[in-house]
Amino acid sequence: MTALTLRGYEFLRRRALDAIAEVGRVALLMLETFRTLGRGLRAFRLVVDQMHTIGVQSLMLVVIVSLFTGAVAAVQAAYQFSNVVPLKYIGSVILRSVIIELGPVLTALIVGGRVGASIAAELGSMRVTEQIDALEAMAINPVRYLVVPRVVAAVIMLPVLTVMANAIAITGGWMVSITSIGISSHTYITGLKQFFYMKDLWSGLIKSVFFGAIIGWMGCYHGFRTEGGAEGVGVATTRAVVASCVQVLIIDYVLANVLFRFIFAS
Amino acid sequence: MITIRGLRKKLSGRWVLDGVDLDIPAGRTVVVMGRSGTGKSVLLKNIIGLMSPDAGRIEVDGQPVVGLPERELNDVRKRFGMVFQGAALFDSLTVGENVALPLREHTTLSREAIRSRVAERLEWVGLAGVEGMKPASLSGGMRKRVGLARAIAMDPAYMLYDEPTTGLDPIMADVINRLIRSLQQRIGVTSIVVTHDMASAFHVGDELAMLHEGRIVFTGTPGEVRATQEPLVRQFIEGTSEAVEGQLGE
Numbered sequence: 001m002t003a004l005t006l007r008g009y010e011f012l013r014r015r016a017l018d019a020i021a022e023v024g025r026v027a028l029l030m031l032e033t034f035r036t037l038g039r040g041l042r043a044f045r046l047v048v049d050q051m052h053t054i055g056v057q058s059l060m061l062v063v064i065v066s067l068f069t070g071a072v073a074a075v076q077a078a079y080q081f082s083n084v085v086p087l088k089y090i091g092s093v094i095l096r097s098v099i100i101e102l103g104p105v106l107t108a109l110i111v112g113g114r115v116g117a118s119i120a121a122e123l124g125s126m127r128v129t130e131q132i133d134a135l136e137a138m139a140i141n142p143v144r145y146l147v148v149p150r151v152v153a154a155v156i157m158l159p160v161l162t163v164m165a166n167a168i169a170i171t172g173g174w175m176v177s178i179t180s181i182g183i184s185s186h187t188y189i190t191g192l193k194q195f196f197y198m199k200d201l202w203s204g205l206i207k208s209v210f211f212g213a214i215i216g217w218m219g220c221y222h223g224f225r226t227e228g229g230a231e232g233v234g235v236a237t238t239r240a241v242v243a244s245c246v247q248v249l250i251i252d253y254v255l256a257n258v259l260f261r262f263i264f265a266s
Numbered sequence: 267m268i269t270i271r272g273l274r275k276k277l278s279g280r281w282v283l284d285g286v287d288l289d290i291p292a293g294r295t296v297v298v299m300g301r302s303g304t305g306k307s308v309l310l311k312n313i314i315g316l317m318s319p320d321a322g323r324i325e326v327d328g329q330p331v332v333g334l335p336e337r338e339l340n341d342v343r344k345r346f347g348m349v350f351q352g353a354a355l356f357d358s359l360t361v362g363e364n365v366a367l368p369l370r371e372h373t374t375l376s377r378e379a380i381r382s383r384v385a386e387r388l389e390w391v392g393l394a395g396v397e398g399m400k401p402a403s404l405s406g407g408m409r410k411r412v413g414l415a416r417a418i419a420m421d422p423a424y425m426l427y428d429e430p431t432t433g434l435d436p437i438m439a440d441v442i443n444r445l446i447r448s449l450q451q452r453i454g455v456t457s458i459v460v461t462h463d464m465a466s467a468f469h470v471g472d473e474l475a476m477l478h479e480g481r482i483v484f485t486g487t488p489g490e491v492r493a494t495q496e497p498l499v500r501q502f503i504e505g506t507s508e509a510v511e512g513q514l515g516e
Binding site for chain 2 (some may be wrong): 126129131134136139
């Protein structure tokens with residue numbers, strides 16, 4: 001019993017130390033990213049390339065998911081409003097739920113899955129084929145050359161994709177509202193305008209900036225830490241996606257508290 | 267000149283390098299040979315600062331390189347060219363962009379001058395006109411040669427070759443060996459070649475050093491290596507597995 005307890009204690013102690021070490025390594029990567037940011041941005045062509053990969057190539061997925069998110073939001077709202085709230089408020093509910101929460105978070109989860117995996121797989125392959133060693137051997141800082149463009153591009157493109165996702169989700173909600181719920185375009189748009197506050201839009205966009213940074217860093221961190229061959233790349237990819245998604249949800253909760261209890265409280 | 271003294275490196279609980287002493291005189295090519303897994307590549311990575319040794323000293327032209335701050339270490343690295351075992355070409359870049367990368371990063375050369383240097387280095391390795399190709403469309407031998415062209419783009423004083431002929435057919439291996447030799451004559455670099463290919467070792471080496479169980483156990487000219495009766499070296503150059511079979515039988 002005592003031996004078992006000791007073994008359990010040792011296991012927990014090791015896991016705790018590993019977790020602390022991991023947090024430390026991520027923090028060091030972030031610090032190095034900030035340290036090399038200035039020089040990294042001088043090669044802006046690399047950032048533009050990544051903006052295309054992260055933003056433009058994710059657009060179709062974001063369009064499809066947002067369209068159906070808005071449509072489902074309209075159906076759900078109509079169901080929950082029945083005999084309780086007038087249907088003229090459907091536009092208001094869709095707008096606020098989309099721009100505060102659904103737009104930024106769903107976009108981050110989709111892009112986190114697609115882009116986080118692709119960054120981790122690309123950098124992981126570069127690690128196992130010694131391309132990252134080759135950069136260092138050529139006196140090129142790999143964080144400056146590989147991480148800075150990806151993190152900056154993700155930070156720029158996530159808010160852009162979020163704005164598009166918001167617009168498309170609201171359009172999806174409008175399409176369902178006028179075709180199957182039976183309210184007019186005028187009613188839907190009046191509802192949109194009635195409860196639109198700029199701070200709601202800003203809160204979603206501020207969140208998306210943080211989500212972009214998390215997705216970029218998690219993809220890069222797990223790619224850099226890849227060990228072994230193809231199996232290691234697969235493990236790194238999975239870890240990057242899981243870490244991105246979990247952290248997006250945690251940061252979403254933290255920012256919701258900070259933004260709506262303090263910054264936009266009034 | 268590169269001087270290595272008492273170099274020790276532990277990986278996964280095992281001393282891969284356990285007190286390596288080696289001198290690489292200026293303008294000479296030293297081949298480090300040894301069986302797979304004896305730490306030959308680890309030695310190169312310690313020299314260029316991709317790994318930090320647990321103990322020991324490495325000096326390049328009298329300047330200690332272990333524990334140097336990043337900026338000074340990068341100044342040392344700029345004097346090196348390294349050819350990796352799998353060439354380590356950047357898949358997302360074309361051949362020309364691969365060779366041009368160190369020039370773009372570390373020099374103020376004009377685009378035209380860089381283009382001309384890239385074309386010249388590719389011509390040196392027998393690959394004129396392939397600037398626009400992607401690494402994925404190259405054969406193994408071509409990739410190695412592009413890696414070599416990239417390594418010499420900055421006119422290095424030192425060259426490190428990690429298994430330059432591994433995975434190549436004998437004819438392509440001979441092409442690479444001749445290239446290494448001709449580059450040494452053309453630009454007078456000091457080179458370390460890590461290999462277990464004895465034909466390559468005899469072809470390119472001015473001196474051969476045998477790495478075994480983390481230490482250099484023999485050094486000599488190709489002639490001395492051929493003539494030695496040292497059992498470990500003889501077994502290695504003859505490629506016999508008796509001792510290994512003995513170990514397996516125990």
